[in-house]
Amino acid sequence: MAEPSRLLIVDDNEDILSTFYEFFNSMGYEVKTAIDGFAALKLLRDKSNFFDCLITDLVMPNISGVGLISIVKKEYSHLKIIAMTGYGDQPGALASEAKADVVLFKPIDLFKIESTVSELINQENNEQEK
Amino acid sequence: MSTPLIGVSKSILKIKELINHVANTCLNVLITGETGVGKEVVAQSLYCESARSSKNFVKINCAALPETLLESELYGYEKGAFTGAHKRRPGKFQTADKGVLFLDEIGDMPMALQSKMLHVLQSGEFSPLGSDQDFKTDVWVIAATNHNLEESIYQKTFREDLFYRLNIIKIDIPPLRERKEDIPSLIEYYFRLYKSEYPENKGTKPESDTLAKLCNYPWPGNVRQLQNCIKKQMVLNSWEKIFEELPKEHHEISPLSRADNNTLEQPIDYHEFSGNRTSIISEFVDLSTSSDKLFEDISLKKIKKLASDKVEKEVIAFVLEKVGWNRSRAAKILKISYKTLLYKMNEFKVHPPVK
Numbered sequence: 001m002a003e004p005s006r007l008l009i010v011d012d013n014e015d016i017l018s019t020f021y022e023f024f025n026s027m028g029y030e031v032k033t034a035i036d037g038f039a040a041l042k043l044l045r046d047k048s049n050f051f052d053c054l055i056t057d058l059v060m061p062n063i064s065g066v067g068l069i070s071i072v073k074k075e076y077s078h079l080k081i082i083a084m085t086g087y088g089d090q091p092g093a094l095a096s097e098a099k100a101d102v103v104l105f106k107p108i109d110l111f112k113i114e115s116t117v118s119e120l121i122n123q124e125n126n127e128q129e130k
Numbered sequence: 131m132s133t134p135l136i137g138v139s140k141s142i143l144k145i146k147e148l149i150n151h152v153a154n155t156c157l158n159v160l161i162t163g164e165t166g167v168g169k170e171v172v173a174q175s176l177y178c179e180s181a182r183s184s185k186n187f188v189k190i191n192c193a194a195l196p197e198t199l200l201e202s203e204l205y206g207y208e209k210g211a212f213t214g215a216h217k218r219r220p221g222k223f224q225t226a227d228k229g230v231l232f233l234d235e236i237g238d239m240p241m242a243l244q245s246k247m248l249h250v251l252q253s254g255e256f257s258p259l260g261s262d263q264d265f266k267t268d269v270w271v272i273a274a275t276n277h278n279l280e281e282s283i284y285q286k287t288f289r290e291d292l293f294y295r296l297n298i299i300k301i302d303i304p305p306l307r308e309r310k311e312d313i314p315s316l317i318e319y320y321f322r323l324y325k326s327e328y329p330e331n332k333g334t335k336p337e338s339d340t341l342a343k344l345c346n347y348p349w350p351g352n353v354r355q356l357q358n359c360i361k362k363q364m365v366l367n368s369w370e371k372i373f374e375e376l377p378k379e380h381h382e383i384s385p386l387s388r389a390d391n392n393t394l395e396q397p398i399d400y401h402e403f404s405g406n407r408t409s410i411i412s413e414f415v416d417l418s419t420s421s422d423k424l425f426e427d428i429s430l431k432k433i434k435k436l437a438s439d440k441v442e443k444e445v446i447a448f449v450l451e452k453v454g455w456n457r458s459r460a461a462k463i464l465k466i467s468y469k470t471l472l473y474k475m476n477e478f479k480v481h482p483p484v485k
Binding site for chain 2: 038041042045059061062063064066067070071074090091094
């Protein structure tokens with residue numbers, strides 16, 4: 001792998017956030033984290049071309065995951081998005097409607113997310129090579 | 131002209147920043163906060179900063195109208211849709227097209243209309259009463275409520291799916307008592323406003339000690355109440371009178387504890403009897419933190435312990451005083467063992483008065 005893939009992980013639960021950070025870091029990714037959609041949006045506006053993939057929780061204060069996904073799909077359409085939800089079907093359905101690439105339901109196996117991430121990123125790279 | 135969002139507190143600055151970031155997304159917004167905090171001011175700011183500011187800002191209060199009237203106000207009706215519908219009338223959705231529809235007090239919207247609203251938000255289409263035609267709608271929906279909608283969902287008075295659809299962007303405005311640093315600038319603003327509207331008024335601005343008093347008042351009616359006070363001052367020109375007329379929130383010693391408060395560490399807080407939800411909660415949880423931090427802090431188990439301790443302590447002291455600090459009698463009345471009583475007295479530091 002030439003350059004490490006860059007992830008932005010968003011969750012309002014700091015324990016989840018640090019677990020994800022540790023895990024993806026150890027898998028060789030470059031990881032940034034944000035505590036809600038608003039913090040994530042500020043990071044993205046600051047470095048719009050930096051990230052390859054966004055992993056976001058859905059129910060969060062200020063800007064929800066659904067809001068973040070809608071904005072990202074409009075403004076940074078290259079970014080792959082994985083939505084995670086632990087709140088039943090409603091937010092998940094809204095995330096699909098907002099065109100998240102993948103919607104996963106909590107609890108989620110970290111290795112499963114990782115394989116989803118690498119699939120999405122590789123798919124993007126393959127498309128670029130074509 | 132609309133009122134600007136005034137304040138220097140962290141929470142207001144954050145709201146301003148958030149408005150700035152989302153004003154052009156047209157994503158549904160839910161604004162929450164106690165009555166009088168300025169939910170409509172925030173909605174107006176969103177509208178003013180958006181590309182829709184040249185179109186209409188249409189407001190409808192979902193609590194003020196009976197169900198059927200609210201429905202026809204929202205969606206309009208065709209001629210002959212019901213008795214008295216002599217001509218076609220456009221609804222708020224039509225008037226707000228390409229602009230903003232501000233749904234105030236959304237928490238009070240009847241269930242049947244919530245379903246219809248959900249459908250419109252999902253499909254982007256609506257049909258006026260008595261019409262078989264669907265109209266496309268392009269409105270930016272901003273909703274506001276002073277209800278805790280999560281609680282309303284639990285009590286089945288608010289639809290969960292509608293909540294999630296509205297709650298894409300959430301702006302929570304803290305009560306004025308949690309951002310006292312905003313009070314001086316609000317006073318300044320309304321003072322200037324009323325002075326310019328009625329230049330002949332002689333009301334004077336507060337001196338520093340009056341200002342301190344104003345800053346320390348809990349303002350249960352929030353910014354609206356403060357605004358009314360300043361309006362009054364313009365006419366009365368007597369801060370003394372204004373303070374007299376303010377509802378007393380804080381009684382230093384409540385009538386219950388006044389007679390025999392010498393054994394109580396703290397006077398009984400008047401809030402306990404006022405039935406004010408947030409003031410009760412704030413006794414056990416710090417409500418002034420941001421809502422994400424707050425939600426981490428709130429634990430029913432912890433609160434249960436704190437709340438029951440507080441009441442137990444008072445009840446134990448009350449009974450002990452009634453029986454002249456006879457512990458075995460008190461234990462019998464309280465229906466606990468003598469040992470438990472001693473343990474609890476020790477834990478809650480309930481001691482007989484030193485003579």
